[in-house]
Amino acid sequence: MSGSRNVRLYLCVLYRLGMLCARFDDRECLLQSTPGSERYALFHMLIVLIAAFAGFIYVCLWPQELYMGIYNDTGNYYELFNIRSFCVGLCLLHICLYIRRQRHIELVQKLLRLHRLCPDAAMERYFRRNFDVYIALAVLCLVNYLNGYARAGLSKVPTLLYIVVYLYSFSAMCLLLVFFVCLQHIVAAGLAKLNSQLVENNSVSNCKHLLYKRHRLLDIVAAELIACFGVLILPIVPLVLFLAPSGPLFLISTVMEGKLKKPFEFTIYCITSSLWNIPWLAMITFMLRSNVITTEANKTAKILAKIPRTGSGVDKMVEKFLLKNLRQQPILTAYGFFALDKSTLFKLFTAIFTYMVILVQFKEMENSTKSLQKS
Numbered sequence: 001m002s003g004s005r006n007v008r009l010y011l012c013v014l015y016r017l018g019m020l021c022a023r024f025d026d027r028e029c030l031l032q033s034t035p036g037s038e039r040y041a042l043f044h045m046l047i048v049l050i051a052a053f054a055g056f057i058y059v060c061l062w063p064q065e066l067y068m069g070i071y072n073d074t075g076n077y078y079e080l081f082n083i084r085s086f087c088v089g090l091c092l093l094h095i096c097l098y099i100r101r102q103r104h105i106e107l108v109q110k111l112l113r114l115h116r117l118c119p120d121a122a123m124e125r126y127f128r129r130n131f132d133v134y135i136a137l138a139v140l141c142l143v144n145y146l147n148g149y150a151r152a153g154l155s156k157v158p159t160l161l162y163i164v165v166y167l168y169s170f171s172a173m174c175l176l177l178v179f180f181v182c183l184q185h186i187v188a189a190g191l192a193k194l195n196s197q198l199v200e201n202n203s204v205s206n207c208k209h210l211l212y213k214r215h216r217l218l219d220i221v222a223a224e225l226i227a228c229f230g231v232l233i234l235p236i237v238p239l240v241l242f243l244a245p246s247g248p249l250f251l252i253s254t255v256m257e258g259k260l261k262k263p264f265e266f267t268i269y270c271i272t273s274s275l276w277n278i279p280w281l282a283m284i285t286f287m288l289r290s291n292v293i294t295t296e297a298n299k300t301a302k303i304l305a306k307i308p309r310t311g312s313g314v315d316k317m318v319e320k321f322l323l324k325n326l327r328q329q330p331i332l333t334a335y336g337f338f339a340l341d342k343s344t345l346f347k348l349f350t351a352i353f354t355y356m357v358i359l360v361q362f363k364e365m366e367n368s369t370k371s372l373q374k375s
Helices: 005-016 035-061 073-099 101-117 121-150 156-200 204-243 246-255 263-275 278-289 292-305 313-326 342-374
Strands: 023-025 030-032
Touching (some): 005 101, 005 156, 030 101, 035 156, 073 101, 073 204, 073 246, 073 342, 101 156, 121 156, 121 263, 156 204, 156 292, 204 278, 204 292, 246 263, 278 342
Antiparallel strands (some): 023 030
16 A cells, blocks of 8 residues: 555545545556546536525525524524525635646645655554544534534524535535645655755755755745645635634523523533534644644754855855745745734634624623613
């Protein structure tokens, strides 16, 4: 079995979800589209677009069908906004994946070949562990949605709509995030191999050759990885931002206001609300904390800084490289809008907390207005 066994697992699931429809030839390490895969990609995209558009129209025409009796108006309007946003997000995601499918296939094939040149058993185990965590969180999502919406007092169609849209959104979007992290680790493994070669032989010719290969590898990251995945991550992060306060808001609006009298029901809603957005936040945190490419790229500067000065041409080359490295911008970005690193993670959680406070203020205004109307 080749070193790309667990990567093939990702490719298989991505194919089934219609997001990367290409056949992988393990012997030749070749990822290519076929007439059958092209038809499947088009068919799957059309199915998702029709289903998402139908769900969006249903929410717009019959919003009262999605109202939860136990929730307040603020919470119900917020839920309607979220379900519409995810329907639109799914449409944009699959349109982008279909239009740029050939570019995605070429990028993944390049990185699969790099992965074959830099085999690492620990990295393979890491890929498998990430996939297992993704499956476990998807199951947690399913349990949360089944338990939450089944108890919300909705009819069958709205309940099914909520569960299908959110569960499929998690399956598709978070799989892309996990696969993106795996591709980052493949690039980092290539950089690590170049760094080890640089340590072993730091002659002028070898330095030039290795730095040129490093430059080409980072060009793949800057030009291709960001272009292919940055534009996909760009709508996912705001959708997680919009969705994240839903669990705490429901907890504040129902459980903490004494609307649930039965102890068993109270306990179930507390647990469900507490775990509601854990899968989404775990996936987005996992993606933003994975900064392995920048870490490995910075090691090159540390290695070059330790090379003894000999007065030869290598000194000028090293100084030029170190000066350029000091001015280096974030390597991975969401199509240039924000960096995909820990700094964005802090900003995201700050924005989530601010958004939740605003929603709570709207809820309090609604309660005050109802109290005045009654009096």
